[in-house]
Amino acid sequence: MVNLKKLQDVPKTYVKEVLGELSRLEKLKKIPFFTGIHFKDAERELIRKIENYKKIGKDAERVWKIIELSRNEKRPQCRDYINGIFKNFVNLSGDRLGGEDRSIIAGLGKIDGKTVAVIGHNKGKDIKERMEYNFGMSTPYGYRKSQRIMELANRFGFPIITFVDTPGAYPAIEAEDNGQAAAIAKSISVMLEVKVPVISILIGEGGSGGALALAVGNEVYMLENSTYSVISPEGCAAILWKDPAGTKLAARELRLTSRDLMKLGVIDKVIPEPLGGAQNAPERMVKIVRKYIIDALQKYEDISGEELKSARACKFESMGFFSKG
Amino acid sequence: MTEDMGKFKCKSCSKEMENEIFVLNMWVCPYCNYHHSINAGDRLRITVDENSFVEIGKNIDSIDFLNFYDTRAYSTRLKEAKLKTGMDEAIMVGEAKIEGIDVAIGIMNFGFMGGSMGSVVGEKIKILSDCSIEKKIPLVVFCASGGARMQEGAISLMQMAKTVSCINRVKENRIPYISVITNPTSGGVSASFATLADIIIAEPNSLFCFAGPRVIKQTIKKNPPSDFGSAERNLINGQIDMIVNRSDLKKILTSILELFR
Numbered sequence: 001m002v003n004l005k006k007l008q009d010v011p012k013t014y015v016k017e018v019l020g021e022l023s024r025l026e027k028l029k030k031i032p033f034f035t036g037i038h039f040k041d042a043e044r045e046l047i048r049k050i051e052n053y054k055k056i057g058k059d060a061e062r063v064w065k066i067i068e069l070s071r072n073e074k075r076p077q078c079r080d081y082i083n084g085i086f087k088n089f090v091n092l093s094g095d096r097l098g099g100e101d102r103s104i105i106a107g108l109g110k111i112d113g114k115t116v117a118v119i120g121h122n123k124g125k126d127i128k129e130r131m132e133y134n135f136g137m138s139t140p141y142g143y144r145k146s147q148r149i150m151e152l153a154n155r156f157g158f159p160i161i162t163f164v165d166t167p168g169a170y171p172a173i174e175a176e177d178n179g180q181a182a183a184i185a186k187s188i189s190v191m192l193e194v195k196v197p198v199i200s201i202l203i204g205e206g207g208s209g210g211a212l213a214l215a216v217g218n219e220v221y222m223l224e225n226s227t228y229s230v231i232s233p234e235g236c237a238a239i240l241w242k243d244p245a246g247t248k249l250a251a252r253e254l255r256l257t258s259r260d261l262m263k264l265g266v267i268d269k270v271i272p273e274p275l276g277g278a279q280n281a282p283e284r285m286v287k288i289v290r291k292y293i294i295d296a297l298q299k300y301e302d303i304s305g306e307e308l309k310s311a312r313a314c315k316f317e318s319m320g321f322f323s324k325g
Numbered sequence: 326m327t328e329d330m331g332k333f334k335c336k337s338c339s340k341e342m343e344n345e346i347f348v349l350n351m352w353v354c355p356y357c358n359y360h361h362s363i364n365a366g367d368r369l370r371i372t373v374d375e376n377s378f379v380e381i382g383k384n385i386d387s388i389d390f391l392n393f394y395d396t397r398a399y400s401t402r403l404k405e406a407k408l409k410t411g412m413d414e415a416i417m418v419g420e421a422k423i424e425g426i427d428v429a430i431g432i433m434n435f436g437f438m439g440g441s442m443g444s445v446v447g448e449k450i451k452i453l454s455d456c457s458i459e460k461k462i463p464l465v466v467f468c469a470s471g472g473a474r475m476q477e478g479a480i481s482l483m484q485m486a487k488t489v490s491c492i493n494r495v496k497e498n499r500i501p502y503i504s505v506i507t508n509p510t511s512g513g514v515s516a517s518f519a520t521l522a523d524i525i526i527a528e529p530n531s532l533f534c535f536a537g538p539r540v541i542k543q544t545i546k547k548n549p550p551s552d553f554g555s556a557e558r559n560l561i562n563g564q565i566d567m568i569v570n571r572s573d574l575k576k577i578l579t580s581i582l583e584l585f586r
Contacts, residue, residue: 137505169535171541185520186520212483215485236395255479317490319484320480
């Protein structure tokens with residue numbers, strides 16, 4: 001027998017549907033014409049549906065925990081990785097076209113005795129910093145600064161390391177007037193063009209085009225509890241579910257966790273985090289990431305610029321699932 | 326065209342007119358010049374030489390590889406979109422002639438799931454680019470899209486990198502690339518192949534932006550200005566080369582293509 005207690009763990013957005021079916025069933029039972037007919041099959045079907053929704057709900061909660069971890073303020077940020085990994089880091093500013101955006105850090109530094117360019121989103125640690133860095137949401141100034149540093153690295157043969165951690169590009173009128181779309185497109189284009197190794201690491205939130213603008217790498221790694229998505233679960237729920245209650249379900253459907261994306265071939269490696277998440281042992285996390293960067297640089301050491309470029313283009317051009325009927 | 330076409334009401338000025346007049350005017354309001362959205366088939370008819378279009382990649386079809394289910398399954402949404410639009414996908418690509426000049430042409434269809442870019446749009450842009458490179462013919466893409474297709478998760482985001490890579494190759498091969506922005510073009514499409522063209526033409530009153538007005542409104546908690554993201558504002562801000570009326574589009578395209586011959 002279906003009772004309402006069973007509905008306790010069903011995600012809110014599905015409750016209405018289940019209740020609807022339940023009441024339809026109850027109504028049918030009351031019609032005299034149907035007395036004596038068993039509704040067991042229909043009931044079993046409904047129970048199976050409820051169980052399935054419960055499972056989805058539970059899985060959505062699991063994914064949501066990862067999202068919360070990826071957004072945790074205590075997680076090591078781009079700056080921590082720069083301080084902990086690169087020697088002699090020189091911070092560079094400005095896009096030379098009219099602006100500077102501190103939501104992106106860019107500069108040159110040394111790792112393992114080699115000079116590299118380092119570019120990453122900068123979220124900030126406390127509310128004051130977060131305001132200053134615009135919560136890691138960049139404007140065209142930031143993307144164009146990043147392009148400038150990548151082109152500089154390309155000219156001198158410096159490998160490029162990027163740290164991705166952004167909710168997305170800054171949605172603002174000024175940013176749009178200044179060509180946000182063109183700036184992101186150009187960043188992607190430059191990342192595909194350079195003839196040096198590009199290593200991208202998603203360290204927290206990988207939000208949409210704003211993340212991709214720094215993530216077109218020969219190697220793309222994700223920290224275990226980071227996320228990478230075409231749209232935020234909140235945004236997705238607003239559009240497809242038309243209800244904020246769908247947020248956690250959207251998070252699950254979007255397959256935005258490192259393991260999902262590894263399976264889909266969007267990323268190349270998952271970097272394990274210390275137990276419970278990177279925020280529990282930031283210094284250890286930085287050390288782990290350092291090791292992955294050094295290994296990746298070694299892998300690409302003897303590969304020619306042309307090869308690096310065509311391998312990158314090939315990798316991204318082969319992405320996609322479709323049928324060829 | 327049937328005999329009794331009925332009346333059409335302009336979305337912008339609300340004036341009514343005979344459907345036939347509206348269609349003859351290329352779906353542009355004769356009173357206020359508002360350019361209404363048109364589907365890919367109609368766009369093709371008013372743009373390329375008669376019977377010159379040969380579609381390529383027609384066999385490429387979307388699949389619901391994530392089993393994405395929101396309030397309905399992605400596979401259901403795909404079927405509905407096909408029935409509604411009579412098209413296979415959010416873009417149609419092929420070879421055609423414009424006033425006798427060979428072009429590789431792509432036309433997006435906003436009616437098909439908001440013109441969203443998933444794996445198929447990415448792949449069709451790829452085969453279109455390959456075609457233009459192989460045959461050394463200019464690339465023309467009519468854009469209309471709400472952005473990436475959420476139902477394909479991060480794979481749809483990757484289509485931005487994929488299409489940019491294709492456009493990079495087109496440019497390396499010194500093939501001219503013209504994009505025509507039609508209402509609306511936003512999100513992942515505007516931040517990839519749409520903005521990387523050598524020449525960007527926009528239709529009047531077309532919205533062209535990355536974050537749409539609704540997203541902006543959520544951030545700033547008030548309505549953005551009414552001309553936000555419009556072709557007219559984009560022209561002033563240096564984001565596009567020109568605004569061209571639909572009735573002049575073929576002529577302007579031809580004269581640009583002539584320059585690159």
